[in-house]
Amino acid sequence: MIKLDFHPAGRHFLQIPGPSPVPDRILRAMSYPTIDHRGAEFGVLGLKVIEGMKKIFKTEQPVIIYPASGTGAWEAALVNTLSPGDAVLMFETGQFATLWKKLADNLGLAPQFLGLPGSEGWRQGVQANMIEERLRADTGHKIKAICVVHNETSTGVTSDIPAVRRAIDAAGHPALLLVDTISGLGCTDYRHDEWGVDVTISGSQKGLMLPPGISFNAVSPKARAASKLAKLPRSFWAWDEIIEMNRTGYWPYTPNTNLLYGLSEAIDMMLEEGLDKVFARHARLAEACRRAVRGWGLDIQCADPAVYSPVLTGVMMPEGIDADAVRKIIYERFDLSLGTGLGKVKGRMFRIGHLGDCNDLTLMAALAGCEMGMKLAGVTLAGSGLPAAMDYLASVPGGLLA
Numbered sequence: 001m002i003k004l005d006f007h008p009a010g011r012h013f014l015q016i017p018g019p020s021p022v023p024d025r026i027l028r029a030m031s032y033p034t035i036d037h038r039g040a041e042f043g044v045l046g047l048k049v050i051e052g053m054k055k056i057f058k059t060e061q062p063v064i065i066y067p068a069s070g071t072g073a074w075e076a077a078l079v080n081t082l083s084p085g086d087a088v089l090m091f092e093t094g095q096f097a098t099l100w101k102k103l104a105d106n107l108g109l110a111p112q113f114l115g116l117p118g119s120e121g122w123r124q125g126v127q128a129n130m131i132e133e134r135l136r137a138d139t140g141h142k143i144k145a146i147c148v149v150h151n152e153t154s155t156g157v158t159s160d161i162p163a164v165r166r167a168i169d170a171a172g173h174p175a176l177l178l179v180d181t182i183s184g185l186g187c188t189d190y191r192h193d194e195w196g197v198d199v200t201i202s203g204s205q206k207g208l209m210l211p212p213g214i215s216f217n218a219v220s221p222k223a224r225a226a227s228k229l230a231k232l233p234r235s236f237w238a239w240d241e242i243i244e245m246n247r248t249g250y251w252p253y254t255p256n257t258n259l260l261y262g263l264s265e266a267i268d269m270m271l272e273e274g275l276d277k278v279f280a281r282h283a284r285l286a287e288a289c290r291r292a293v294r295g296w297g298l299d300i301q302c303a304d305p306a307v308y309s310p311v312l313t314g315v316m317m318p319e320g321i322d323a324d325a326v327r328k329i330i331y332e333r334f335d336l337s338l339g340t341g342l343g344k345v346k347g348r349m350f351r352i353g354h355l356g357d358c359n360d361l362t363l364m365a366a367l368a369g370c371e372m373g374m375k376l377a378g379v380t381l382a383g384s385g386l387p388a389a390m391d392y393l394a395s396v397p398g399g400l401l402a
């Protein structure tokens with residue numbers, strides 16, 4: 001029996017692909033006293049996090065911070081730019097793309113869900129050529145926005161966003177480009193301005209290493225112009241009033257003060273390390289993880305090496321094995337949380353998160369927990385996956401030497 005007041009000795013291994021572990025430095029920053037959100041000191045904090053997030057999104061344009069989970073920022077992106085019945089082209093990469101599409105349906109939009117047949121799309125990235133083809137056929141420009149997920153957290157696939165931009169431009173189509181990088185931001189390169197993205201959506205509890213509770217819209221001038229004509233009802237999510245008040249570091253309503261302290265610290269940490277180093281660190285751990293999976297003789301959910309995610313790895317279970325039963329054993333025996341299979345791949349795979357505050361030994365411990373648990377669950381492995389991961393980590397310097 002698991003009791004709420006019980007936690008075993010040692011740190012819980014939170015290896016799900018978000019929420020990711022919150023570093024002590026951020027936890028401490030969040031424990032500062034809550035201050036007056038209309039006072040002078042707050043304005044300094046507000047301006048700092050807004051300016052800092054522009055660096056993380058690589059944009060000169062406004063970044064809006066909502067006291068909401070990522071789903072809120074998804075909704076905000078749609079209601080600020082679109083009108084009832086508008087056609088939007090969304091690409092099915094996995095469960096998060098599917099949930100965003102459902103949200104668009106619920107808002108009264110007319111999403112067209114493009115994807116590869118069957119569950120094949122759940123092993124691949126966004127197919128820019130399919131988007132280009134669909135846009136070329138849309139001669140009347142009925143499609144008002146293209147929505148894609150940058151890092152599909154349900155499968156472990158990171159799509160090529162510049163390729164999507166090129167496809168839209170090649171078709172000469174005026175639709176907006178909306179990108180969810182809720183789990184990609186802070187883990188892998190992202191360039192809101194350079195890639196010509198109109199609205200970028202992100203959240204706090206993945207690469208930014210914060211608890212859940214804040215989310216973001218980075219918005220282009222074209223998206224702001226669209227918002228002047230967009231007719232979907234909105235109030236809490238409306239950009240204009242927030243952007244206006246943000247000029248002095250304040251919000252129209254009560255912002256998430258203590259999470260903003262944490263965000264300020266997270267921005268400092270990432271910029272001190274250097275974004276390129278942050279991304280290289282993620283790529284290195286992801287490669288080690290994939291080597292372990294191959295050592296086990298198991299398949300990686302992402303079938304295209306060009307779009308392997310540096311954030312998480314999806315591990316497919318052999319036929320006849322319930323991935324959630326394996327996860328349960330690993331959780332109960334080793335205090336290690338892994339991501340469940342979502343939607344179409346429920347029970348077929350589990351996900352190992354290697355994002356944010358994670359280092360070589362965190363990953364090795366997590367892989368050891370997976371290996372022990374899989375053996376206990378009766379999964380037939382080709383061999384140990386640990387040596388391949390260890391050899392790779394030892395041969396490619398990381399940590400203090402990176």
Ligand SMILES: *Cc1c(COP(=O)(O)O)cnc(C)c1O
Pocket residue numbers: 018069070071072096149151152153180181182183203206212
């Ligand atoms: C986590 C996640 C979401 C959902 O965010 P919530 O904070 O759970 O609302 C959406 N898209 C992607 C890609 C995610 O990883």
